[in-house]
Amino acid sequence: MNTLLSQLGPTFMDLLPDALHDLLVAQGTRVRYRGDQLIHSRGDDSQIVSIILSGGARAGTFGHDGSYTMTSILGPGQTFGEFTVIVGLPRSLDMVALGETEILELPGPKFTRLCDEQPELSKALLSSSLIRTYMLLEIMDAMRRLPLLERTAKLLLILAEAPMQTDHLNYTQADLAFTLGISRVSVSKAVGRLAELGLITLGYRNILVKDPAKLQNWLDRRQHLAV
């Protein structure tokens, strides 16, 4: 669960030469989204590549029953929609703006043309995609191997290091439960224990991770023992 946001490596935009960066910005349309505004839904087949300029976005799925499972959080420099455009399948996740967010949007055909003309673009996208795959594998591994308490800690760490986040994580414990795929009671117990250990501070509708490094450290030691 090592995150999709506190990037292990550079983001797509980081990987781009300046010239290309400028070209993209020139060719795309800047669109602003308010916090919690839906950017697009699972199943859409709008062919648009989105690049986050500022703010952030969270990816997840809304269940038929209104539940929500968060899959990942994206920050500035990261992209989404390229799967839809390049592979030609409908979007698999709902995307929601995380706070005031500015996104650069490029129509699919224009983007693919740019890719053809500028091999560097494909290469940057490839690198960021490979990095993403790597992280997903790490996350899957964590999900299978780590006990509930550690998994919860890891999620908090991911959220704490997310872009557009103050110290206080404004999520309800029910949200966290959905995200982790465990019960609210279990979350309550887990965060309770973490709070006991002085790693986090609990509030109403929010959790404070004052010292992410400390939490990370605790987690690392835990994982070490487990393996």
Next chain:
Amino acid sequence: MNTLLSQLGPTFMDLLPDALHDLLVAQGTRVRYRGDQLIHSRGDDSQIVSIILSGGARAGTFGHDGSYTMTSILGPGQTFGEFTVIVGLPRSLDMVALGETEILELPGPKFTRLCDEQPELSKALLSSSLIRTYMLLEIMDAMRRLPLLERTAKLLLILAEAPMQTDHLNYTQADLAFTLGISRVSVSKAVGRLAELGLITLGYRNILVKDPAKLQNWLDRRQHLAV
């Protein structure tokens, strides 16, 4: 857990124009591996891109305690090692040959040069990488949402549709347990129930999925009910 093998889309090799396909084969070295032979280990930083020509490979991690968790299975036309070469980080998974396997190996520098010269190569790699990411997200979703019985069924389905596989899946229940990250007893119960339902037939060191479509059907109905 929708597979990394019964490809949802085309494989890397499928995406390649014939000319490039031939070029790669000409530039690479064919290497044969016996069944269960270790191709490379987690942590290696050998810079080699591997393309499976025939046979297959399974990716996973060996724990310090000798345990093994399978992450995915790759078949002909699929690649691995590109992460290492392009991003420059050590390998994250142990790869083991699945039966008699022939692999085309390209040294990293040669591969990156080819990528620079042939943009089509980057593009094919990009598509297959995006497809892989998509599948991983599906798998993660399944892991969080599906109960143990369904997860087991899904794994069997994935394995049954894997390349290099006869009707009989030659895995011990302990193998399946490792792969699913659950206990052997739980697997035993799960496959027992599936056998009761007539969806599979149990044997010694192997499981027969005579009618994958039927199993798929059962799973679909189950998932529908769950959501």
Next chain:
DNA sequence: ACAAGTTTGCTAATTTTTTTACAATTGCAG
């Protein structure tokens, strides 16, 4: 065809997690 080593099927005891239910707390709207 036998002995040795795996693998499977089961059981019982234990641990973990979920469910259900309810009280206490918090923020907010009026």
Next chain:
DNA sequence: CTGCAATTGTAAAAAAATTAGCAAACTTGT
């Protein structure tokens, strides 16, 4: 300031999964 709705903390019971252990079934090498 007060009452309401949402959120959190907790406890007890139920369900699910794990561990540990053992006997029976099965392969294989000799």
